[in-house]
Amino acid sequence: MKLMTGREYVLSLKEYNPDIQVKGKKVRSVADEPLFKPGINAIAVTYELAHQKKYQDIMLATLEDGTKVNRLNALDFSTDDLLKKLDMVRLICKWTGCGQRYLMHDALGALAEITAMIDADKKTDYFSVFKDYLLHVQKHDLTCGTAVTDAKGDRSKRPHEQADPNLYVRVVEKNQKGIIVRGAKANITGAPYVHEFIVLPTRSMQKEDVDYAVSFAVPVDAPGLKIIAKPAGRPEDAEAPFSSNFGQSTALVIFNDVFIPWDRVFLCGEWEYTGKLAEAFANHHRHSCIGARAGLGDMIIGASALMAEYNGLSYTDVPHIRRNLGELIRMIEGFYATGVAASVYGRKTVAGNVVPDSVQSNIGKLMLAEQVYDIFRIAHEISGGIVATAPTPEDIAIPEAGELIDQYLVGKHGITAEERIKMARFIEDLTASKEGGFYALISLHGGGSPEAMRMSAVRNYDIESKKEHILQKLACFAKLEGTCKECETCVNDELCEQECK
């Protein structure tokens, strides 16, 4: 099995020739495109950390034969694996803001479970196709984008009801060699600089949607595949100390009659399993998002505490700075704790892999989706207006203006204006810039809208047993009060007797 270095990953992109455009121009070489550099840097970190001894316990997974692979390319086989995955994603995102590659880990986990489930029910052979693909990914240490969200068109209509039949990815032809697919997936993270895409259905489907029930893997440069991408982060922006180095591209990925051989098809026509596959992916992915946003939170806590110090207000001395940092810790460690709980309460699937508890992973993702705005607000309250108003590098570079800025924008004695401005810019970059808005949006909608999380949590939560418990209690109270109608409401006589004694 290969374990690429960051540099090898960047060079490996040169072996592909995808059809990509960004900001109105065609991309000749992804590896050399400055507008993607922050995104490529972020993925490279996922390769580099796997070579660092102190991180290998969480960055590497051990296969049955003892071989080590990057954990991002592996299934989870224990609750300990889930905990390590969570820690790994937090570590990666603490460095990069968003390591992006964890989406593929989540897709692989979901495909293992659901392909094995379909085979058990329908005597198909998808699980062995999946296992061969997993081996291929591990052997070459690939990065795969995960394409779930269809273009979707009119949200109130199902795939087959859309005015344009191509608004969800669909199978337009099947032959002995494979299938041909048409349609588009939207908002796809990292699309320009991955090796392959794993394509999953975005929702549950009905019999009439049978052509839309499809899942497959495809190289990024397959004929007919087109990528319309956004720049990653804020490339070459002197006011962006973080996101000029690390960022994330997203793209519209268009399948214009793309051929997929059968040995890369994981589901084709089994519409009853599309909802299960979408939900299985969402469960893994929301669990990963918890780790990702905790990593972002780590950076915000560190930068906010430093900014307060640079302003002359240490959290050890100033009560409201301490209280605000306490709020940041409450929120970030609060949602992270649900990720830990989702790991600990993980369950084994028919495929043998272990998946997070879906109530906990959905609730954790929902918490971070809503709290990200409070996290940014508190960072702003602690730091002050300089986060938005720091003079530009061009003005600082003019000697006369630079001297005045040095004089008037100092903070605590011993901290220069330059250091204070640098910290303010870092916080602006993460929380108040175009990139800050991006982090809010990805926290809110990445992995599904908040309503999708509420629906999943309710669907998977045992509300019926809570209702039964209340009915039992009320029946017991009625006996105690002498108003019992003798079994009109009592749902469990035995328990009722015990409680009334």
Ligand SMILES: Cc1cc2nc3c(=O)[nH]c(=O)nc-3n(C[C@H](O)[C@H](O)[C@H](O)COP(=O)(O)OP(=O)(O)OC[C@H]3O[C@@H](n4cnc5c(N)ncnc54)[C@H](O)[C@@H]3O)c2cc1C
């Ligand atoms: C930065 C970023 C990165 C992303 N990366 C990826 C990726 O790598 N791969 C991927 O597959 N996806 C990715 N996504 C997509 C993400 O999963 C979707 O944004 C999310 O599922 C919401 O879908 P949408 O954007 O189409 O919004 P919509 O579905 O249009 O949602 C908008 C609102 O409409 C509501 N709504 C939608 N449909 C209905 C309905 N039928 N009935 C009632 N209400 C409805 C929603 O609850 C929400 O409030 C990414 C998103 C972002 C922002």
